[in-house]
Amino acid sequence: MKIRLAISLATASLWHRRKVLALVCLTLTLSVTLLLGIQYLRTEVKQSFTSTISDTDLIIGARSGQINLLLYTVFHIGDATNNIRWSTFQELKQDSRIDWLIPISLGDSYKGFRVVGTDEGFGRHFRFGRGQPLALASGQWFDGVFDVVLGAGVAKKLNHVLDDKIILSHGGGRTSFSNHTNTPFTVTGILEATGTPVDQAVYISLQGMEAIHVGWESGVAIPGRTLTPAQAEGRDFTPDAITAVFAGLDRKILTFRVQRDLNQYTGEPLSAILPGVALSELWRLMSQFERALLGITGFVVITSLIGLIAVLLTLQTQRAHEIAILRATGASPGLIASLYIIECLALAVVACVISLALSAFTVSMLGPWLLTNYGLQVQLRPLNLEEWALLASVPLAAVAVALVPAFSAWRQSRSQGFGSPGES
Numbered sequence: 001m002k003i004r005l006a007i008s009l010a011t012a013s014l015w016h017r018r019k020v021l022a023l024v025c026l027t028l029t030l031s032v033t034l035l036l037g038i039q040y041l042r043t044e045v046k047q048s049f050t051s052t053i054s055d056t057d058l059i060i061g062a063r064s065g066q067i068n069l070l071l072y073t074v075f076h077i078g079d080a081t082n083n084i085r086w087s088t089f090q091e092l093k094q095d096s097r098i099d100w101l102i103p104i105s106l107g108d109s110y111k112g113f114r115v116v117g118t119d120e121g122f123g124r125h126f127r128f129g130r131g132q133p134l135a136l137a138s139g140q141w142f143d144g145v146f147d148v149v150l151g152a153g154v155a156k157k158l159n160h161v162l163d164d165k166i167i168l169s170h171g172g173g174r175t176s177f178s179n180h181t182n183t184p185f186t187v188t189g190i191l192e193a194t195g196t197p198v199d200q201a202v203y204i205s206l207q208g209m210e211a212i213h214v215g216w217e218s219g220v221a222i223p224g225r226t227l228t229p230a231q232a233e234g235r236d237f238t239p240d241a242i243t244a245v246f247a248g249l250d251r252k253i254l255t256f257r258v259q260r261d262l263n264q265y266t267g268e269p270l271s272a273i274l275p276g277v278a279l280s281e282l283w284r285l286m287s288q289f290e291r292a293l294l295g296i297t298g299f300v301v302i303t304s305l306i307g308l309i310a311v312l313l314t315l316q317t318q319r320a321h322e323i324a325i326l327r328a329t330g331a332s333p334g335l336i337a338s339l340y341i342i343e344c345l346a347l348a349v350v351a352c353v354i355s356l357a358l359s360a361f362t363v364s365m366l367g368p369w370l371l372t373n374y375g376l377q378v379q380l381r382p383l384n385l386e387e388w389a390l391l392a393s394v395p396l397a398a399v400a401v402a403l404v405p406a407f408s409a410w411r412q413s414r415s416q417g418f419g420s421p422g423e424s
Contacts (some may be wrong), residue, residue, distance in 0.1 A: 008336055010342040013322070022346060024307070028351040031301045032394050033358050039387055040359065041378065042290050048129070048377040052196045053246075055127035056102075059254050059278075060084070060092070060246035060262055070278040073104055073244045074115035075197045080106065083241035088267055092245065097254050100125045102246040104207050105239065106245035108168050108180075110202045113154050115168055117209030117242075125248060128196045129377065138162055145207045145237065146229050148185040153199035155190045156372075162187055168202075168212060170221075180212040182226050195377030207237035247272075253394045281382035301394065305401045323413060333413035337406040343397055348398030352391055 013023060026201070053074050061069045062082035071077040092101055102125055105117030116122075123141045125133055139162045142149055143213070149159055154204035160166070164187045170178035193199055204269060211232045217227030227235075249255055323336055363380045370376040 001397070006342055009326070009331075009335075010270075010339045011348065013319075014343055014346060018375045021314050021343075023348050023353075026350055028305070028347060028394075029354045029358070031303070032318060032351050032355040034396075034424065035298065035301050035388065036355055036359050036391060038293060038364070038389055040363070040383075041293065043347040043384065043387070045376070046283060048195055049283055050276070051129045052129060053126075053275050053278060055125075055131050055248065056246045056275050057249045058247040058253065058259055058262070058272045059275050060247055060270055060272045060273075061246060063271050066203070066271070066273040066278045067282060069244070069273055070086075070275065072106065072248070072398075074275065076116070076201055079311040080243045082269075084240055084270070085244065085268060086239050087272070088265075089242060089245060091267070092247070095258075097249055097251065097258055098247055099250040100248045102126060103206060103242045104244045104246065105206055106243045108170055108209070108421045110154070110168050111158060112168060113151070113200055113202050115202045115204060115209075117206045117239075119206055119240060122203065125200075128194050128198065128287050132194070133266050134194070134198065136189045136193045139187070139194040141189055142203065142205050142208070143188065144186075145190040145205060145209070145211050145232055146183060146185045147205070148204040149189040149191060150187055151199040151201045151203070152191050152193035152372075154202055160187055160190070162190070163320075166202075168204075170213075170216070178220065180221075182221075182228050183212045183232070185234065193371050194388070195371050210237035210239050211235075225300055225320070270299030301397075305397055323409065327413055331411045332415075335408035336413045337351055340409055341402045344398045345395055352394055352409055356391070 059069055059073055061073060062080055064081045068078060068081070073079055088102070089103055092098060100121060102121045103117075103119055105112065108115040120141060126134055130136075136149075137152065139149070148166060154160070163185045166187065167184055168180045171178065185208065191198065209335060211227060214227045214232075215222050247258075250256060259272045259274065262270050326336060327333075359382060363378060365376045367380065370378050
């Protein structure tokens with residue numbers, strides 16, 4: 001009965017001071033939205049990062065560390081320590097435990113974007129995110145030797161459309177003085193945005209990668225020995241070596257056995273890594289930054305709660321008349337103190353509910369825009385347990401901070417001398 005009375009009195013009091021408390025609630029709402037938004041974004045970015053490549057069981061390259069192999073094959077950062085012989089790739093294709101292989105050949109660039117030589121298996125088998133396949137926004141995958149498919153980020157930044165002619169550069173880097181001017185490529189397809197490094201790369205066939213390097217020695221074109229597209233027609237451009245291979249196994253249970261066999265391969269020194277393990281290790285290196293960001297946001301919420309205490313203590317002096325009337329009508333000091341706790345809790349709950357709605361609206365509206373413009377994949381989804389716990393901590397913290405004005409009100413009520421002796 002006393003709880004129902006306290007809730008009724010607190011509701012009436014909140015409504016009476018609604019204009020001032022609305023501003024307090026707005027401040028708290030923005031703080032909670034920021035806290036929830038950063039936690040949500042952190043979870044999504046982590047999920048997107050660890051799912052940069054999915055459904056690929058092994059990445060096979062020359063002998064090196066797993067982070068280095070992951071960086072140059074998936075993120076196109078850095079260079080390979082060595083290549084893999086084409087004959088080794090052919091032997092891997094004969095392994096009955098391996099379901100599919102995607103050859104990767106690196107080395108050239110286009111205006112700072114990495115050029116990736118591969119085959120039709122890349123479009124058929126490569127997966128990202130939660131097993132999502134690649135899709136073309138326009139055009140088709142390369143068919144001819146000098147066809148090229150652009151990632152969404154490349155096409156957007158350089159304003160390329162289908163049938164554009166582009167000249168690739170020898171080697172990496174944004175500026176190069178060694179260009180394959182005799183062998184221009186034609187844009188035949190543009191990929192949809194994925195929010196992964198796929199958006200920032202240019203894809204050609206392995207034959208195209210070989211054709212543009214005919215007549216080149218030590219990174220320099222020998223005059224008169226390079227080919228034109230007309231001279232390249234009908235020639236065999238089977239590569240001698242490739243940079244790395246993405247592999248999918250027929251039976252996932254054999255992953256570790258195949259990895260061990262490849263690491264002990266006697267034909268040439270190879271490294272086979274599990275992309276999921278390597279991505280988790282790489283993310284762990286950056287985890288301190290995300291913790292620092294979350295800590296800063298937590299301080300914002302604490303500052304808002306301290307502001308709530310300041311407002312309630314300030315309003316306490318203006319509520320002396322209200323408290324005196326309640327005491328005169330028989331309200332106990334405990335009831336007076338409970339009003340402050342209920343009011344703080346109500347403000348925090350309302351702020352959390354509005355924050356949830358505001359966050360959901362913002363994510364649903366900005367998600368496609370973030371993917372298109374910044375390659376950041378943020379999707380609307382239910383909150384996980386960690387996010388619910390973080391959200392629930394706000395009302396609990398509000399109750400904790402409400403004890404300060406509640407205790408002050410309780411002590412002042414007892415000193416007013418209303419009510420019966422010994423009441424609490």
